[in-house]
Amino acid sequence: MGCTDDEAVNFNPEAVQDDGSCLYTSNNCGEIVININGGWNLVGFSCNENIDAEIAFNPYLNRLIIVKDYLGAAYLPEWNFNGIGEITLGQGYQSKFSSSDVINICGEFAYPELNPINLVSGWNMIAYLRTTSAPTDVVFQDIISSDN
Numbered sequence: 001m002g003c004t005d006d007e008a009v010n011f012n013p014e015a016v017q018d019d020g021s022c023l024y025t026s027n028n029c030g031e032i033v034i035n036i037n038g039g040w041n042l043v044g045f046s047c048n049e050n051i052d053a054e055i056a057f058n059p060y061l062n063r064l065i066i067v068k069d070y071l072g073a074a075y076l077p078e079w080n081f082n083g084i085g086e087i088t089l090g091q092g093y094q095s096k097f098s099s100s101d102v103i104n105i106c107g108e109f110a111y112p113e114l115n116p117i118n119l120v121s122g123w124n125m126i127a128y129l130r131t132t133s134a135p136t137d138v139v140f141q142d143i144i145s146s147d148n
Contacts, residue, residue, distance in 0.1 A: 002133065010131045034103040036060075036095070043103070044092045044127020046110050053084040057095075060103060065096040070125040090117035092125030119143070 002015030008022035020035040034043055045056065053075040057064050067075040069091060073083040087093070089110055112129035119126070130139075 032105045036101045038099040041095045046129045050086045063097045063101045068094045
């Protein structure tokens, strides 16, 4: 499983089945493309620009049902309710779509080496800022080392 499109920034040559995780960039604005499945998705935005949830998801309202952050705060477009406010770089968001879609975010890519993700005690949902896969123990090495 992985990204099988060789034009994606996270192309995985070892993947034999596409899992819908391909990410793309465009030279004119730093556009990042996220493939969304119908049903629940875990998404994170990897652009440095802060953007309100209503603005970030506005082009997808015809398919978007709900977006939730790790605290359970929700953006419910049908009810015109935004309890999330701004999308936070590095945080993950549960989103439910009625059908597949593609999210296009235009902005400056946030490199993980320059953008540490702040974690809270307890449960977290985090964005994956890398454009290629990496072993879990390597990604969380600093956290694992600090617990010992």
